[in-house]
Every structure is written in C-alpha cells, then in structure tokens.
Amino acid sequence: MYTTKTFKDIYATKNDIDWTLLESVQSIIKTVQELGDQALFDYSKKFDSVELTSLKISKNDLKRAYEAIDDDLRESLEAAKENIESYQKSIMWTQSDASELYQKIHPLNRVGIYVPGGTAPLVSTVLMTTVLANVAGVKETVIVTPPQKNGIQKAILAACYIVDADHVYQVGGAQAIAALAYGTETIPKVDKIVGPGNQYVALAKKLVYGDVGIDSIAGPSEIVVVVDESTRADWVAYDLLAQAEHDIQARTFLISEDESKLNEILTEVSNKMTSQPRTTIISESLKNHHYSVLTASKQETVEVVNLIAGEHISIQTTDAESYVDLITTGGALFIGPYSPEAIGDYVAGPSHVLPTGGNARFSNGLSVNDFLRTNSVINLTRKTFNTMAPSGIRLAKEEALKAHHDSLYYRLEEEKQ
Incomplete structure (x- = not known):
C-alpha cells in the first residue's frame, strides 16, 4: 500500500x-x-x-x-x-x-x-x-x-x-x-x-x-476507484476484477483516506478472484499493475487521481458528485455506486473508446464530433474589412511580407477614396 x-x-x-x-x-x-x-x-x-x-x-x-x-x-x-x-x-x-465568421461542419x-x-x-x-x-x-x-x-x-x-x-x-x-x-x-x-x-x-x-x-494510441485499460467508509466493498471488488480481466497489463488503482476500507476491498478481491473464468489473467494484472493508495485528505485524493489521468474514474463515496468539478483529467467519470464502469462499457451512451496511459491530460474519449471536420468561413462585409485591415497591415509590415501588406493596403486605400 x-x-x-x-x-x-x-x-x-x-x-x-x-x-x-x-x-x-x-x-x-x-x-x-x-x-x-x-x-x-x-x-x-x-x-x-x-x-x-x-x-x-x-x-x-x-x-x-x-x-x-x-x-x-x-x-x-x-x-x-x-x-x-x-x-x-x-x-x-x-x-x-453567424454570417461573417463561422465554421461549416462536414462529416x-x-x-x-x-x-x-x-x-x-x-x-x-x-x-x-x-x-x-x-x-x-x-x-x-x-x-x-x-x-x-x-x-x-x-x-x-x-x-x-x-x-x-x-x-x-x-x-x-x-x-x-x-x-x-x-x-x-x-x-x-x-x-x-x-x-x-x-x-x-x-x-x-x-x-x-x-x-x-x-483516434488515439491505446495502451492497457485502466480504472481508478475512489472509496470511503460507506462504500460497498463487494461491489468495488467486482469493478476491479472487471478491469483486471481485460489483459495482464490492465491497471487498477484503489484510493481512499480509510485504510480499513482499502484492506476490506482487497480481501474481497482475493476471495472473489478464484471464481472468475479469467483468473490467470486477473491474477497477473493485479500482481504487477495494481496500486492501493492511502491518502491523508480529499485534496490529496484529487491530486492523485489527476496525476494518474486514468481511462475510467469511478467515485463511490458519500460525496461522489462533489468530485465532478475537481477531477480535470480522466477519460470518463462514473459517479456513485450505480454507475459502475461496466455500464459504460456497454450501454450508457458515451463511447468506451477512451484515452489511456495518462493521455486524458490532453485528449478525450471518442465521440460523434471526432467524425466531423470543420471549415472556417470568412465572409466579411466592407465595413468589417475596413475595421480589421489596419491591424493586419501593421502585422504584415512587421513580418516583412510585402505582398500580404499590399493585398490589404490597396483594398483599404480604395475604400478611403
């Protein structure tokens, strides 16, 4: 631990x-x-x-x-x-x-x-x-x-x-x-x-x-579970086993301020593991890639969760909803005992294709919008061009790009005349 x-x-x-x-x-x-x-x-x-x-x-x-x-x-x-x-x-x-500046969306x-x-x-x-x-x-x-x-x-x-x-x-x-x-x-x-x-x-x-x-470079699957004294140890044990059965490289993280709860859950995991068909895979995963972390405060718990930036973040505490705004890195958040990670794997609605290996620091899970692309559309009126052009002319001059400068300058001069 x-x-x-x-x-x-x-x-x-x-x-x-x-x-x-x-x-x-x-x-x-x-x-x-x-x-x-x-x-x-x-x-x-x-x-x-x-x-x-x-x-x-x-x-x-x-x-x-x-x-x-x-x-x-x-x-x-x-x-x-x-x-x-x-x-x-x-x-x-x-x-x-919008009519002058907008994005056109295409599949x-x-x-x-x-x-x-x-x-x-x-x-x-x-x-x-x-x-x-x-x-x-x-x-x-x-x-x-x-x-x-x-x-x-x-x-x-x-x-x-x-x-x-x-x-x-x-x-x-x-x-x-x-x-x-x-x-x-x-x-x-x-x-x-x-x-x-x-x-x-x-x-x-x-x-x-x-x-x-x-979409991404997917690594081993992973789950981060945050628990407290109120958490059902048997339910969380199944959640950890569900993650570990994916692959011998799958990573599981169990985090709490309550040491006795951590030990209770780990005991449940050991007891239930032997009845699982993929026991060999689970055992190898837990042996090499399980982390139980005893934190000293909620602030520390949040710090650890955000450091891991895990694929699945399961919060099963009495104040679970309060974590939603605090956890800023994670593929998907599963809030409360009735939102187990497995429901997200199959039927909830958000895609189960999620960032792994800390990639949630800079990327997100697959969504409908990943199958769309956008074109910026610039369709300025004379008035808007006349307002914007002087700044563009000055920047073109600073970059010593004469044709850029002239493209804007002569249009603006004609407007002045």
Whole structure:
C-alpha cells in the first residue's frame, strides 16, 4: 500500500508501447503497401492460422448472423444502440448561424473501425464506434476484425448488421491498419481509423498517423476507484476484477483516506478472484499493475487521481458528485455506486473508446464530433474589412511580407477614396 508521497515517487504514466516490435510492424505496413490483398492473406495464415479465400464478409452473412443470435442478445444490442445514438445526438456540434465568421461542419467521407477479436471479442466496440460515425453522417464505414479459425463470432457480425456497416472485412493486426491507411484491391483507403487493439495495432496506428487520421494510441485499460467508509466493498471488488480481466497489463488503482476500507476491498478481491473464468489473467494484472493508495485528505485524493489521468474514474463515496468539478483529467467519470464502469462499457451512451496511459491530460474519449471536420468561413462585409485591415497591415509590415501588406493596403486605400 502506498501513501500519496510514495505513490507519486514511483508512478509514471505511460502507454507501454513495445518499441521492439517497430521493425516488424514497419515491415508489415510496407508489405501491405506493396502486395495489397496477397499480403493480407499471407499474414492471416501466418499470424491467425487461418487460410482465407475471401476478405469481405457479405451483407447476407451479417443478416444471417443477426437472425441466428438469441432474442435477448439481439434486444440488448438494439437497446445499447439506441442509448448510444441518443447520447451522441445530444452532444453533436451544431452549425452556427453567424454570417461573417463561422465554421461549416462536414462529416468525414470514410472511416475505418478496428474491432478486436481473440479471447474477448469486443462486440460492444462495434456499437461504440460505428453508431457515432452514423450519427455524424459519415458516408462510408469500414469495419475490420481479426479472422478466426471457426469464423467471426456471430455476435460481432450481428452487431455489424445492426449498425448497418457498409463493409466488413476479416483481417486483423498491423496489416489491417495498413490496409485501411493505404488501401488494397479489396479494402478501400479511409480518412480516419478508430478503435482499440493490441500492441501491433497501436504501433501501426502511430506509424500511419499523418497519412490517415486516428483516434488515439491505446495502451492497457485502466480504472481508478475512489472509496470511503460507506462504500460497498463487494461491489468495488467486482469493478476491479472487471478491469483486471481485460489483459495482464490492465491497471487498477484503489484510493481512499480509510485504510480499513482499502484492506476490506482487497480481501474481497482475493476471495472473489478464484471464481472468475479469467483468473490467470486477473491474477497477473493485479500482481504487477495494481496500486492501493492511502491518502491523508480529499485534496490529496484529487491530486492523485489527476496525476494518474486514468481511462475510467469511478467515485463511490458519500460525496461522489462533489468530485465532478475537481477531477480535470480522466477519460470518463462514473459517479456513485450505480454507475459502475461496466455500464459504460456497454450501454450508457458515451463511447468506451477512451484515452489511456495518462493521455486524458490532453485528449478525450471518442465521440460523434471526432467524425466531423470543420471549415472556417470568412465572409466579411466592407465595413468589417475596413475595421480589421489596419491591424493586419501593421502585422504584415512587421513580418516583412510585402505582398500580404499590399493585398490589404490597396483594398483599404480604395475604400478611403
């Protein structure tokens, strides 16, 4: 257990990119650029042990998956979609009605969405990305997800059907990012890539950024939980376990002024961990990446939370709402015992694609507005130009840019005459 001081001494926020993979990822990207589809087929066989005959998953396959899933799952996916859609519409930028100086809002033309597969295929990521793009009015959505030996999970395909994805391809890893960034014979080049992924995906996104837009460089998932004497220890234990089961690199933080409550929760975690199917992953995560911090005051608690700048911030104290204005760095805030992080993962409405590794210091979670771009519009009247021009003329003179000066000066002189 750490004090505020000892925690600050040892903790460093980082996204843990494995730079030893750099050469390999660069080679994958270059090969996809050179060989296109053939590279994707080859890498699927090499990395996923799947021999593909086609990259594209048809609309009919999506529909069949939708019809094949059970009614409860179908209704849950539809309900989540509605919640996400409603929330994103409520925060979407609106067009200004100004006449001389304003921004024009446009949706992106085509976006690529990466949906992780593997041991925990993230069905919810389909909704938490594509619904946002649809609300923004993106013209074309392209989903990629790693191929599986027994085929893509039906729930993922059903979710793709529910969000009416334009294209779905079975390709994963750095090769999928390269295909989205540069295009192949089958997969179209996109304007922006969003969605979480493993180290290869994260590094590939970092390398292609600039040639294509990205949402963020996602690192291991993390949760920060603030508790007091009133907190239900068993509920918080499940919240910590839920985070730790993501990945052996997942980070968990438990913060309180009450040492006995910290110990009570840690005991609950130990007791409940053994009944979890992903016990091995949870155990490794908690062993290497859990931090319990005993603070001396609320001020210290806020200081520690803002230092971590975590992906998920859960406040489960009697005065939970008072933290909303105090916590200035965090991907998403979950206030009170009935706003667990897991509800945000699935159905609340804000996207679960959030900044990690301290990136909440300067970035925010994915939203509908990340699928929009703006053009500044300058449409001045004579009167406004005459008011602004003298200052522009003086600045152009200071910068010794004669043509800039003349562009303004001669217009203004004509107006004076």
